Amino acid sequence: MTAPQTLALRGDFPGVGDWHYLDTAATAQKPGQVIDAIARAYGPDYATVHRGVYRRSADMTIAYEAARARVARFIGAASPDECVFVRGATEGINLVAHGWAANVLKSGDRILISALEHHSNIVPWQMVAERTGAAIDVVPLTPDHAIDLDAMAAMIRPEHRIVALAHVSNVTGAVLDAARAAEIAHSVGAKLLLDGCQAAPRLALDVRALDCDFYVLSGHKLYGPTGIGVLWGRAELLDAMQPMQGGGAMIDKVTFQRTTYAPPPGRFEAGTPHIVGVVGLHAAIDYVDDVGLDRIHAHEAALVTATREALGQINSVRLFGPADAAGIVSFEVQGVHPHDVGTILDEEGVAIRAGHHCAQPLMDLLNVPATARASFGLYNDADDVAALVRGIERVTRIFG
Ligand code: PMP
Numbered sequence: 001m002t003a004p005q006t007l008a009l010r011g012d013f014p015g016v017g018d019w020h021y022l023d024t025a026a027t028a029q030k031p032g033q034v035i036d037a038i039a040r041a042y043g044p045d046y047a048t049v050h051r052g053v054y055r056r057s058a059d060m061t062i063a064y065e066a067a068r069a070r071v072a073r074f075i076g077a078a079s080p081d082e083c084v085f086v087r088g089a090t091e092g093i094n095l096v097a098h099g100w101a102a103n104v105l106k107s108g109d110r111i112l113i114s115a116l117e118h119h120s121n122i123v124p125w126q127m128v129a130e131r132t133g134a135a136i137d138v139v140p141l142t143p144d145h146a147i148d149l150d151a152m153a154a155m156i157r158p159e160h161r162i163v164a165l166a167h168v169s170n171v172t173g174a175v176l177d178a179a180r181a182a183e184i185a186h187s188v189g190a191k192l193l194l195d196g197c198q199a200a201p202r203l204a205l206d207v208r209a210l211d212c213d214f215y216v217l218s219g220h221k222l223y224g225p226t227g228i229g230v231l232w233g234r235a236e237l238l239d240a241m242q243p244m245q246g247g248g249a250m251i252d253k254v255t256f257q258r259t260t261y262a263p264p265p266g267r268f269e270a271g272t273p274h275i276v277g278v279v280g281l282h283a284a285i286d287y288v289d290d291v292g293l294d295r296i297h298a299h300e301a302a303l304v305t306a307t308r309e310a311l312g313q314i315n316s317v318r319l320f321g322p323a324d325a326a327g328i329v330s331f332e333v334q335g336v337h338p339h340d341v342g343t344i345l346d347e348e349g350v351a352i353r354a355g356h357h358c359a360q361p362l363m364d365l366l367n368v369p370a371t372a373r374a375s376f377g378l379y380n381d382a383d384d385v386a387a388l389v390r391g392i393e394r395v396t397r398i399f400g
Pocket of ligand 1: 025026087088089090091118120121166168169170195197198218358
């Protein structure tokens with residue numbers, strides 16, 4: 001077995017300890033630095049933003065906007081104003097779908113997604129299709145369960161107005177060649193939205209180099225708090241986008257006759273925002289950047305290789321996804337339901353995800369009701385892989 005190096009950062013994560021936590025694709029454990037930042041933000045630093053005339057509120061406003069600037073730097077945005085704080089990737093995709101696509105698309109237009117998308121990147125587009133009369137096309141997968149960009153190039157048409165793809169699949173870990181996807185989308189004038197939920201914690205990001213038009217991510221997958229995420233959009237697209245929610249903070253001027261909206265990003269942040277979530281996200285980005293995404297990616301790639309090598313030697317295990325998957329290995333133990341696999345592994349102190357991973361169409365395509373999924377974070381090491389493999393060997397003994 002290739003022995004992955006440890007990053008020796010496990011001690012930073014009070015939620016991990018000696019637990020073999022292999023469900024980071026669902027949500028990442030939090031380092032003490034993030035937990036401390038949250039405690040400070042709810043404690044001695046706590047105040048509202050954007051409204052207070054007193055010192056602490058002004059400081060919190062500065063912290064809130066500093067987090068936006070940090071996000072912009074982290075993802076390579078041209079300006080912090082292109083970064084909208086949302087609840088998570090789901091809300092980000094819905095905002096683009098309902099705020100932009102639903103106003104731009106009309107009957108005869110088409111939406112392009114892929115066969116491996118998360119329900120968050122399927123259902124909002126179905127809603128838009130229903131509202132506008134647009135149709136949805138689905139890019140097929142390669143034999144190793146990545147998005148088939150040759151097939152995409154062959155099927156794209158001028159009627160396609162928006163293409164929405166996972167940057168990294170939450171089921172197969174396949175990494176999209178985003179720049180090529182952008183080139184194909186732009187060849188017909190379509191916009192490209194990337195669902196970066198699984199990519200943001202695993203790959204160094206530069207939205208301008210990727211040449212996409214919208215990018216979404218969730219803070220809780222990036223070692224930050226739940227309830228906070230980011231929608232990045234090109235300035236001119238955000239300018240053209242309608243808010244989904246009206247209320248405080250998103251307005252320019254309100255009268256009973258007419259209301260004008262604030263410019264982006266405020267236009268899309270109605271109400272008191274998730275102040276502490278934003279501060280926690282800032283701390284998470286600082287933490288991840290200090291470790292270095294290239295190191296994290298290399299570390300997780302080694303864990304994936306070790307896992308695939310070891311599980312591949314067990315006859316009844318069928319692996320899904322490409323060998324160069326980013327941090328995620330989906331598999332089935334033939335003849336055993338993934339829920340039973342997950343339950344037995346739990347008895348061994350190994351936490352994996354068993355289910356459809358919010359990708360039911362992909363399960364249909366793989367012809368399985370569910371898969372078992374081991375997903376890695378920067379705190380995992382070779383011991384976690386060994387525990388997983390021991391657990392799977394026990395599963396095969398129990399089920400004969
Ligand atoms: N897209 C992908 C690829 C995901 O993995 C997830 C979370 N499992 C989502 C979207 C939705 O993210 P959230 O629930 O944080 O909004």
